[in-house]
Amino acid sequence: MDKTKIAGPMAVNIAAWALFLLVLTACFIRTECNPAHLIGGIPWILSLVREMFPPDFSRWREYLRLTMETVAMGLWGTLFALIISFPMSFLGAVNTSPNKVLQAVVKSFFTFLRAIPELVYALIFVFSIGFGVLPGILTLTLASTGMLGKFFVEAIESVDPKTIEAVQATGGHHAGILRHAVFPQVFPLFIGYVLYTFDHNVRTAMAIGIIGAGGLGLELFRTMQTFKYPQVFAILIIMFVIVTLVDRVSLYMRNKIISGEVLEKGNKALFISVSWIVVAACAGLLICVPLDFGQLIKGMPFLFDFVSKTFPPDFSDMPKYLGLIVDTLAIGVSGTAIAIIISIPLGILASKNFARYPVVFNIAKEIINFCRAIGDVVFALIFVVAVGLGPFAGVLALGVHSAGLLAKFYAEAIENIDNKPKEAVEATGARTIQVIRHAVFPQIMPLFNSYNLYILDRNIRTSTVLGLVGAGGIGFELTMGIRLFQYNKVLALLIIVMTTIFIVDKISEHIRKKIV
Amino acid sequence: MIKIRSYSKNFKEHAVLTDINIDIREGENTVLIGASGSGKTTLVRSINGMVVPDSGEVYVGNERIQFKNKKALRNKRKHIGMIYQHFNLVERTTALHNVLTGALGRLDTGMDLFRSSLGFFEKKDKEKACEMLSFVKIEDKQDKRVDKLSGGEKQRVAIARALMQEPKVMLADEPTANLDPETSKNIIKLLMKINREKGVTLVAVLHDVETARNYFDRVIALRGGKVYFDGKTRDLKDSCVREIYGMEKAN
Numbered sequence: 001m002d003k004t005k006i007a008g009p010m011a012v013n014i015a016a017w018a019l020f021l022l023v024l025t026a027c028f029i030r031t032e033c034n035p036a037h038l039i040g041g042i043p044w045i046l047s048l049v050r051e052m053f054p055p056d057f058s059r060w061r062e063y064l065r066l067t068m069e070t071v072a073m074g075l076w077g078t079l080f081a082l083i084i085s086f087p088m089s090f091l092g093a094v095n096t097s098p099n100k101v102l103q104a105v106v107k108s109f110f111t112f113l114r115a116i117p118e119l120v121y122a123l124i125f126v127f128s129i130g131f132g133v134l135p136g137i138l139t140l141t142l143a144s145t146g147m148l149g150k151f152f153v154e155a156i157e158s159v160d161p162k163t164i165e166a167v168q169a170t171g172g173h174h175a176g177i178l179r180h181a182v183f184p185q186v187f188p189l190f191i192g193y194v195l196y197t198f199d200h201n202v203r204t205a206m207a208i209g210i211i212g213a214g215g216l217g218l219e220l221f222r223t224m225q226t227f228k229y230p231q232v233f234a235i236l237i238i239m240f241v242i243v244t245l246v247d248r249v250s251l252y253m254r255n256k257i258i259s260g261e262v263l264e265k266g267n268k269a270l271f272i273s274v275s276w277i278v279v280a281a282c283a284g285l286l287i288c289v290p291l292d293f294g295q296l297i298k299g300m301p302f303l304f305d306f307v308s309k310t311f312p313p314d315f316s317d318m319p320k321y322l323g324l325i326v327d328t329l330a331i332g333v334s335g336t337a338i339a340i341i342i343s344i345p346l347g348i349l350a351s352k353n354f355a356r357y358p359v360v361f362n363i364a365k366e367i368i369n370f371c372r373a374i375g376d377v378v379f380a381l382i383f384v385v386a387v388g389l390g391p392f393a394g395v396l397a398l399g400v401h402s403a404g405l406l407a408k409f410y411a412e413a414i415e416n417i418d419n420k421p422k423e424a425v426e427a428t429g430a431r432t433i434q435v436i437r438h439a440v441f442p443q444i445m446p447l448f449n450s451y452n453l454y455i456l457d458r459n460i461r462t463s464t465v466l467g468l469v470g471a472g473g474i475g476f477e478l479t480m481g482i483r484l485f486q487y488n489k490v491l492a493l494l495i496i497v498m499t500t501i502f503i504v505d506k507i508s509e510h511i512r513k514k515i516v
Numbered sequence: 517m518i519k520i521r522s523y524s525k526n527f528k529e530h531a532v533l534t535d536i537n538i539d540i541r542e543g544e545n546t547v548l549i550g551a552s553g554s555g556k557t558t559l560v561r562s563i564n565g566m567v568v569p570d571s572g573e574v575y576v577g578n579e580r581i582q583f584k585n586k587k588a589l590r591n592k593r594k595h596i597g598m599i600y601q602h603f604n605l606v607e608r609t610t611a612l613h614n615v616l617t618g619a620l621g622r623l624d625t626g627m628d629l630f631r632s633s634l635g636f637f638e639k640k641d642k643e644k645a646c647e648m649l650s651f652v653k654i655e656d657k658q659d660k661r662v663d664k665l666s667g668g669e670k671q672r673v674a675i676a677r678a679l680m681q682e683p684k685v686m687l688a689d690e691p692t693a694n695l696d697p698e699t700s701k702n703i704i705k706l707l708m709k710i711n712r713e714k715g716v717t718l719v720a721v722l723h724d725v726e727t728a729r730n731y732f733d734r735v736i737a738l739r740g741g742k743v744y745f746d747g748k749t750r751d752l753k754d755s756c757v758r759e760i761y762g763m764e765k766a767n
Contacts, residue, residue: 428598430620438620
């Protein structure tokens with residue numbers, strides 16, 4: 001037997017693990033996430049949770065109005081984003097754009113819009129035009145124009161070129177080709193993306209509300225500030241219910257539309273009635289929560305003033321900013337590590353093929369749904385109260401929210417494994433934990449890695465803005481810059497944040513391609 | 517070694533097996549035959565508790581299989597090796613790792629459990645796994661990922677995994693159904709060698725009567741959910757085979 005063959009990869013493995021643990025420890029130390037702090041934080045978190053009981057719904061009329069505001073924000077934002085990005089996307093797609101330069105410009109415009117975190121838009125709009133629904137709608141409009149634009153362009157570019165050729169061959173003009181060859185192919189995808197964007201915007205509306213953009217988020221922030229924890233809990237429950245509801249409806253409609261089931265007879269009636277209810281509800285909301293153009297017009301000069309004063313960017317505090325960027329990265333890494341640790345057991349418990357007790361399975365599923373439904377910024381707000389200002393709160397917030405995202409991915413991956421080897425290892429008399437390690441883990445490993453990487457990427461992106469609610473990293477400096485009217489510094493910070501996100505994005509894209 | 521008493525199993529309303537009684541002595545090699553859906557696989561999977569009967573009992577080595585008692589079942593399974601039609605290997609890991617999973621049942625307490633749950637094995641286990649791979653004659657494939665192996669090689673890895681358990685009983689559920697005739701013959705010969713040299717009681721399910729006749733000492737045939745024939749292979753008449761596969765009406 002060749003012993004070096006067994007020893008060889010093991011040594012490399014150990015070295016890689018050692019390096020990984022070293023980086024992780026450094027991140028944990030940097031984010032004050034040491035065991036003492038973790039354990040010391042638990043009583044605070046528990047006492048906060050205890051103070052939240054029982055939830056206080058006595059102001060339900062107010063909550064109903066705020067819920068409508070939040071959902072309407074998501075709706076207005078999606079609607080405007082659709083109006084802007086729909087025509088532009090045909091200019092931005094290689095196969096439909098009349099002009100190459102124009103195509104490149106439109107595409108980079110979409111990329112630019114997406115590169116700025118939503119909370120940063122919200123911060124600027126709230127600062128320049130005041131509190132309320134309007135800055136929220138502007139935020140969602142810009143951010144989701146970038147998102148929808150990217151989706152639309154990708155959908156158009158994936159259209160089968162043969163159909164376009166065939167319509168061209170009949171002598172059709174440009175508009176005719178768009179209408180009859182491109183549009184029918186991308187239409188179901190477009191609707192799917194719009195629904196997804198709406199779903200996303202409702203979640204985001206809650207988060208940006210916290211920094212002043214109206215709706216439930218703002219109310220959550222206010223009740224938090226006044227220590228009315230039972231009301232905080234009530235709002236959290238409402239948020240959970242809304243997000244779950246919107247998520248379910250949007251998922252149902254997306255699945256029906258994209259699978260083409262809508263066209264079949266039997267399913268049509270239910271789908272059409274659901275669609276009409278959704279459309280009517282949307283119209284109702286848009287009427288109930290109208291746009292305040294007065295505020296927009298009054299705010300415009302402030303906005304322009306703000307933008308013009310940011311030039312030139314002031315990088316004089318660069319060493320400090322670099323330190324903050326390291327903090328931000330460390331928050332992202334530590335948060336992801338905590339998320340992975342939580343979501344491995346959670347994902348296993350929430351997968352159907354390991355559900356021995358239905359009660360445990362359902363509890364695990366609901367925990368996952370809750371963590372997913374409440375955004376990281378909301379969690380950050382709560383953890384800042386529980387464990388104090390600083391990166392530790394940010395790590396916990398990222399950890400808890402992305403544990404929900406990851407656990408759902410893991411559970412799906414585990415449910416999709418080949419059960420035969422799992423059975424075979426069970427039949428050798430192995431314990432469940434051994435079966436997981438030796439028959440399940442090897443099967444989900446590639447997916448596991450790419451999901452973790454995706455979440456790491458996402459968490460670093462989010463960690464740049466957690467500082468806006470006081471949870472550490474570069475975001476705090478950004479808030480201070482705006483509050484203290486240091487506009488040139490704000491621009492410098494924005495450039496740094498966008499560069500960081502861009503670089504992390506490129507690196508993770510590169511590694512992901514290698515894994516797949 | 518194996519006793520099956522008044523065994524019955526239904527799937528939904530449909531009775532698959534009714535009142536089965538079988539005795540298999542230690543060291544015997546037995547083949548189960550029968551038409552598709554006759555319940556051969558169900559029966560063999562009950563011997564290690566992967567299928568729970570509706571009524572009746574299964575004894576392995578004088579002890580009753582406790583289908584509901586997880587710990588007792590696990591302890592019983594440690595000594596029962598099984599190979600499958602689809603090999604049921606963990607495709608993304610090496611041949612050696614797959615064989616090592618056969619040792620997991622033994623490594624189920626204290627430090628052993630801790631180490632194996634982290635994915636590590638002791639040197640002696642690795643050496644033993646290598647030994648098993650050379651017994652089934654694919655020692656050169658030890659570090660190959662299983663998805664890179666041929667069907668015959670995969671089944672050999674699966675056999676090595678079962679041998680790693682140091683089994684008293686070896687169950688084989690249509691082990692050659694996905695292999696070409698030549699490879700099938702070699703796999704059956706290998707199973708016979710294990711039965712002869714290691715004294716392992718062998719119970720195989722086969723769909724191919726010729727192979728059953730050429731290699732096995734004892735045949736148990738199932739028909740209509742009952743034991744239709746149970747005896748020496750040489751006593752199995754052609755007319756009986758035709759009846760088993762439903763080509764002629766029974767009686």
